[in-house]
Amino acid sequence: MSTELIEIAELVTSWSASDEQVEAVVTSDRETEVRAYEGEIESLTVAESQGIGVRVIKDGRQGFAYAGTLEENELLEVLSEARDNASFASPDEFSGLAEPDGVESVSLDVYSDGVNSLATNKKIDYALELEKLTLATDKRISGIESSEYTDVVSESAIATSTGIRSSSKESGCCLMVYALAEEKGETQTGFGFSIGRNPDELDVAKAASDASDRATRMLGSTKPKSERLTVVLDPWVSAQFLQIVGSTLSAEMVLKGRSLFADRLGETVASPIISLVDDPTNPQAFTATETDGEGLATRRNVLIENGELKMFLHNVWTARKAASTSTGSAIRSYASTPGVGIQAISLKPGGRDPIDLIADIDNGILIQSVTGLHSGVNPISGDFSTGAEGLRISNGELSEPLREFTIGSTIQKMLKDVSEVGSDLEWLPMSSAGSTVVINELTVSGA
């Protein structure tokens, strides 16, 4: 199918006139989703989706259009809509499509045929088995809100009239379960997951026990009092914060006056133990990709090294505007023009085990989940406060569960207040990896 997609993209770009640049992004996904409930299949979805997005640049004006189909008469319509749209945009001397930049893309092994070859019945069995195992983990598990197996094979191709040709094919599968735990009339919830490129990488037992642990550990939880104290973020939580930090390091945010790190290149913006790398060429990341949203090779970008801000992420437009080069960081879907963003971000691990880090803390909280990141974080001002759940740390040991509180600080202050990064590093189903991170001081708002 990949060859077909690139042919469609090439066909559209072949229609370009001599005084315009044309880019076509073509995608095709094949998905299966099985949900189990009370020992039965609740739903089974099998679906294929396609889409094309076309960008036209003429006289510095950019236009875009997309369609959720690859029928040939639609392709023409999409191109003509994009052309028409370009005529209404403001001229921008920095507009332009990617051109081959000589950077070789790495070869990543991100497709496995296992997702395709696994029989539907086996996929159903995964979802049923996951529900059954999760229920059996602990007698306090009172029910399963959802238990699902999903897989996807995604293909995409990009061609431009400026000489870009790229195509990719990747597979992924995931188990996800939400468990309910009940004791003394109180209900708590927890999720567990397992993710892989091939179904044989999925670990049903781990997903089940993680969901059970997350749900049962919160039983009997209370609300802490408001105070400032040392907080430890577990990998699931730190990975979410890294995504927010990463979003402030996009050159688009900088050039448009929206980054709190603008004008800070070369300065110390974080604790000296922080080194932050965005590396989509790392095959361990589930978001690893050979080429970016404009068809350029992805590369390893060191954003912060020993606390010092080293660079911002660029796509073609920001690179032109800043007289720099693209860092292969264009991100997009077929229905959007390329933005700039992180693709696989992680902290350089420290030297100590998470348990030893916790053992050093007399009074603190281990944060195991956060909610409301989208509403409680302002990446432009840097203010953040999010809902949180976790465990009290007393005299170096984990103790009672806590919930219904928030943690707050600013992004700027939090980066400087990091006192330890654990030796652990876990790639998660998002564009970041998590590590255990100790922050000297955060404000806990509770009772």
Add this chain to the structure above:
Amino acid sequence: MKSGGSFAEIFIEDRRSTSAVLDDGLVEELNNGRDRGAGIRVVSGETTGFAHTADLSASGLHKAAEAASSAARSNSEAVVEVDLSNESIPNISEIEIFPKEVSKSEKVALLKSADESVRDAGLPVTQVAARYGDSHRVLQIANSEGLLTGDRQIRSSFSVSCVAAGDAGMQTGRESVGRTVGFELFKDTNVDEVALKAAARAVTKLDSVPAPSGEMPVVVGPGGGGVLFHEACGHGLEADLIEKSASVFAGKQGEMVAAPNVTLIDDGTMVGEWGRFAIDDEGNPAHQNVLIEDGVLTDYMWDWQRARKHGRLSSGNGRRQSYRHLPMVRMTNTFLAAGDGDPQEIIEDTEYGIYVAQLGGGQVNTATGDFVFGMTEAYLIENGKLAAPIRDGNLIGNGPQVLLDIDAIAGDFAMGSPGTCGKDGQGVPVGDGTPTLRVKRLTVGGTAT
């Protein structure tokens, strides 16, 4: 349509959307999109099979129907015989000016006007981004119970985000309008005023102080509190979560769950509102549903599947993001009915607390009832008066407790900003509204202690 399953449905959607974005003084892009396809659902017993396709030819639909049917493990072969050619789409949405009949240059002109009005106002605003959007969604739905219906849903929206810069760094302000109407939205809405509101919000926050930390009374302004109810109890009243005991409100029908002055309504029939439609995405007419009346939980919200199981009718709350998604129970326009308090007196009556003029998004765990919501324009209340603006942050509370802790509701009802509600990865447009109200105790997640 016939099928070997006990229920079969075809949902055809043709959506055209336009957006235009101005940022950093430039009209960055105009974007036109078209998504068209069919979702086919076959329900056999408790099992749902679902397939979707962008191929609307007879063979494409047949293939999808077979996939859905075999997914539902229905024994006999599915036969799809849908003749939609002679079905006329009822002219339901109340549209004066179809966005597709308005020139692109007129849409772009709105963006430029909004941008210029802020830049000419002499404010310490350093950045302006404006977005225009419209969508034209045509639905046709047929099912094995003999239903054959359709709807045409047209929505128009406009939003502006500003950045202001001062000695203490940058602050942001946003204002948006969106209605289930055509381009006539801009006869009633002055985009320059929208832009200046966003700018004023950002500028006001330049003098903001860190939000306090801990439990205190919270007054929410008119139109501002919808998100609070959406999260505190709206999701928890969705029948799919009730059925799985994944809601703190399961088994509470007929019980007092809120303060006696609380009446909460979900209403998909509110003409022009963002969550308005004639039929839901299963073909059932929109309804006005009273969820809580004078503090008593009267009913949940239902889609076809959950309603069938309970031997009742759908409440018109079966919605889906697109033909690529299965429908589930969703809110429409959810609002708290006006009370008889005086908004000024509610503030004067509050010695110390915060006043939230604009809420951001929120999130809830329906099983525990714990929810958060953001504040994007808020002030301290000191000695019964509005005081310093405070920085952005979240508030956290527990739904059932917050409903009981509402101790004042004013008569100044207003609808809030258009929202997109996310559930299980699907986003749908929702509206909300509230009068001024006070929760006697909520945890404010600030950093000032």
